[in-house]
């Protein structure tokens with residue numbers, strides 16, 4: 254799904270590489286944390302995946318394509334398979350919640366009918382069903398990030414890249430955002446999240462790749478964030494290991510129309526017409542636990558289980 258082969262990135266005018274000989278592979282359906290101190294190369298890594306920048310040395314493959322072989326004209330099509338979320342939300346201040354999400358779809362030429370269906374669906378998924386006519390300044394930080402996530406996933410990207418998505422949020426709000434990202438991952442989207450929030454990384458128990466000075470020093474499955482290399486201030490964080498009270502589940506409802514498939518072709522970066530929205534990417538029902546989306550801004554519900562992607566998703570791309 255994502256492969257780095259000996260990737261080094263040295264920015265012009267600098268001598269020390271931002272990334273230095275990085276090789277790794279992220280498989281379809283994984284949820285991967287990229288951790289490391291400020292300046293360790295996390296954002297550079299994500300920019301390379303997006304082809305916003307090119308490596309000085311080495312090769313990068315994303316969704317089966319060698320990024321070095323994608324012509325600049327094809328880059329926008331390639332990026333349609335990727336969703337991106339940032340620390341600072343990056344919403345359009347003069348557009349409503351609905352229009353912020355719809356805008357992405359308009360730019361890529363989706364029909365009005367498609368937009369009228371897809372936007373309310375994704376707003377419901379992120380727990381903002383009733384807020385589509387609000388403006389960003391009328392929302393809390395957590396709600397704004399939910400809008401940004403809705404915008405990133407409305408076109409059902411195969412991969413979601415998140416660069417410190419909880420960096421501006423308090424711990425309880427961050428927990429809600431992590432639940433949402435877990436749900437998106439359980440639906441079949443590969444998630445790669447840069448963070449230095451130790452509490453989140455420890456609780457999620459997912460794969461952790463740690464960078465120090467642009468080099469991978471650790472790649473651990475089910476990892477926590479214990480490290481000598483990066484001192485991290487831990488914020489108090491609620492723990493949620495009790496089983497959640499089953500509640501009406503909007504996610505379940507959204508998932509039901511689409512069948513899970515074992516052999517889903519990779520989206521291609523071509524000029525070919527968009528496939529029907531229901532066909533990409535595979536939507537797989539979480540088989541493990543009850544997923545409860547907390548009310549935006551209210552933090553997590555009294556108890557819930559972190560959802561995990563079914564093993565069937567852990568397939569090589």
Ligand code: ADP
Pocket residue numbers: 264265267270271289290291292293294295296297298
């Ligand atoms: P992180 O996201 O982990 O904080 P970055 O990838 O932003 O790390 O930065 C890694 C290193 O590359 C840092 O030393 C940073 O100063 C440098 N760097 C990042 N972007 C640029 C750039 N556009 N030009 C020059 N140096 C850069």
Ligand code: MG
Pocket residue numbers: 295296297416
């Ligand atoms: Mg960064």
